[in-house]
Amino acid sequence: MMERQQLLPGNDLKLKVCGLTQLEQIEELTTMKTDFLGFIFYEKSPRYILNHLNLKQIGEIKHRGKIGVFVNESLERIAKTAEKAKLNFIQLHGDESKDFTIELRKKIHPETGIIKVIRMGNQNSDELQQIIHENQSADYLLFDTDSTAFGGTGTTFDWNILNSIEIPLPYFLSGGISLENIDKLKILKQNPLALDINSRFEKEPGIKDLEKIKILKNNIK
Incomplete structure (x- = not known):
């Protein structure tokens, strides 16, 4: 049984594009070698993936960084969705507890990574x-x-607060990242594994601005 692949921060900052809904854009982002593709499985989201693609279609996407985003969902549904959509990572974006994460680990493929969101207030x-x-x-x-x-x-x-704490795990940085504030990353003492972009790189919810994403990729590589 293989262990989960542990991605560690390196010199190259990785990129996650979240809230994807369009198969053509997913294919182009894959061609662009985007590191992570984010699919939102939260029904109240305007980017709810199952309004656009089914689990079989997601499972057929050839990519090693498919992330499913869940909010206060049941263990059973997360595990079933991850299996059918062939997700590589599960992102817990709600109020899931430590015990929930431990129980989820028992139900999913051993190579599937778990990302826990810390909501910054x-x-x-x-x-x-x-x-x-x-x-x-x-x-x-x-x-x-x-x-x-x-x-x-x-x-x-305020990204400055990340400099006042110990971050024991590789982390994704999200929340309003744009071409206008990307230069402020240099204030961070511990580099993120990846940037997580969404609404600032959209034409409308779920429709990404691929040209802006290309510019960002060129800036961070």
Whole structure:
């Protein structure tokens, strides 16, 4: 039985494009060697993937970085969806507990990675450190701006707070990343594994602006 592939931060900053809905765009992003493709399985999202593609179609996408995003979903549905869609990673974007992550691990393929989202609101450093400590059963963390919509807001949190804490796992940086603020990444003492982009690189929800994404890729590589 193979162990999960552990991706570690390197010199090259990786890129995740989340909220995909269009097969043609997914194919082009794959050709562009985009590192991670994000599919949202949250029914209240305007980018809910099952309104556009079925699980079989997602499973047939040839890519090693397919991420399924779930919000307060049942263990059984996450496991079944991950299997049918052949997901490489599961992103938990809701209020899932440490115990939930441990139980999920037992139900999914051993190579499937788990990403736990830390929703950044008004926590101080100590509170944030405690939240991170409670979520070390995941393989990766993802820091995103807190919202009732669970992501996709286009709003940035203050990245400086990440310099005041210990981050024990590789992490994704999300929340309003754009061509206008990408240069501020240099303030971070611990580099993210990947940037997670969504609404700032769209023409409308689920329809990506591929030209802007190409510019970003050229800037971060």
